[in-house]
Amino acid sequence: ELKVEQNPLFLSMQEGKNYTIYCNYSTTSDRLYWYRQDPGKSLESLFVLLSNGAVKQEGRLMASLDTKARLSTLHITAAVHDLSATYFCAVEREDFGNEKLTFGTGTRLTIIP
Amino acid sequence: KAGVTQTPRYLIKTRGQQVTLSCSPISGHRSVSWYQQTPGQGLQFLFEYFSETQRNKGNFPGRFSGRQFSNSRSEMNVSTLELGDSALYLCASSLYKREVHEQFFGPGTRLTVL
Numbered sequence: 400e401l402k403v404e405q406n407p408l409f410l411s412m413q414e415g416k417n418y419t420i421y422c423n424y425s426t427t428s429d430r431l432y433w434y435r436q437d438p439g440k441s442l443e444s445l446f447v448l449l450s451n452g453a454v455k456q457e458g459r460l461m462a463s464l465d466t467k468a469r470l471s472t473l474h475i476t477a478a479v480h481d482l483s484a485t486y487f488c489a490v491e492r493e494d495f496g497n498e499k500l501t502f503g504t505g506t507r508l509t510i511i512p
Numbered sequence: 513k514a515g516v517t518q519t520p521r522y523l524i525k526t527r528g529q530q531v532t533l534s535c536s537p538i539s540g541h542r543s544v545s546w547y548q549q550t551p552g553q554g555l556q557f558l559f560e561y562f563s564e565t566q567r568n569k570g571n572f573p574g575r576f577s578g579r580q581f582s583n584s585r586s587e588m589n590v591s592t593l594e595l596g597d598s599a600l601y602l603c604a605s606s607l608y609k610r611e612v613h614e615q616f617f618g619p620g621t622r623l624t625v626l
Contacts, residue, residue, distance in 0.1 A: 442617040502555040
């Protein structure tokens with residue numbers, strides 16, 4: 400069974416600081432997704448990482464994928480309050496010919512002014 | 513382009529009742545997946561439908577069922593509701609390109625079971 404673990408589960412950081420969220424998964428996969436969820440809202444797609452070494456950047460967020468280490472990171476640069484949200488990674492694997500997404504536990508990020 | 517829509521947005525039911533939730537995917541998307549989100553268990557996959565066929569199923573009891581119509585709209589049904597079924601139920605649609613299975617989520621239906 401595929402397991403997806405994120406750490407930390409909770410992260411409180413000051414504006415202007417840098418930090419990284421880690422996503423580890425237990426079986427081989429070449430496709431990984433990052434989502435953001437604001438309180439009481441749905442999930443918003445942030446990044447799609449399709450191959451080993453993939454790196455995507457959008458504003459102050461940068462995501463990378465190392466399939467050999469089974470690790471993805473979401474790096475936050477010079478955090479601002481608007482980035483406060485819960486971030487999920489999701490790993491895709493093929494299950495009897497059908498792709499299936501398994502989500503991580505989520506990281507609740509709070510940016511303190 | 514309109515996003516994924518879910519109805520109703522909020523629902524209150526009592527134990528033993530049944531409930532039907534509806535999801536309309538993004539136009540052109542043929543894959544619809546359902547997830548249950550709770551504070552304790554996180555996001556858990558329920559099932560996925562593609563072209564009116566269930567392609568994948570998560571580890572939920574048979575009380576949870578779904579279907580997809582020819583226009584790709586999907587419904588999920590929960591029978592004999594239990595307190596533990598209280599959750600945010602999210603529907604996601606996907607264009608299902610071979611290389612990318614990026615899912616776009618609806619606003620969710622918040623179900624409260626009393």
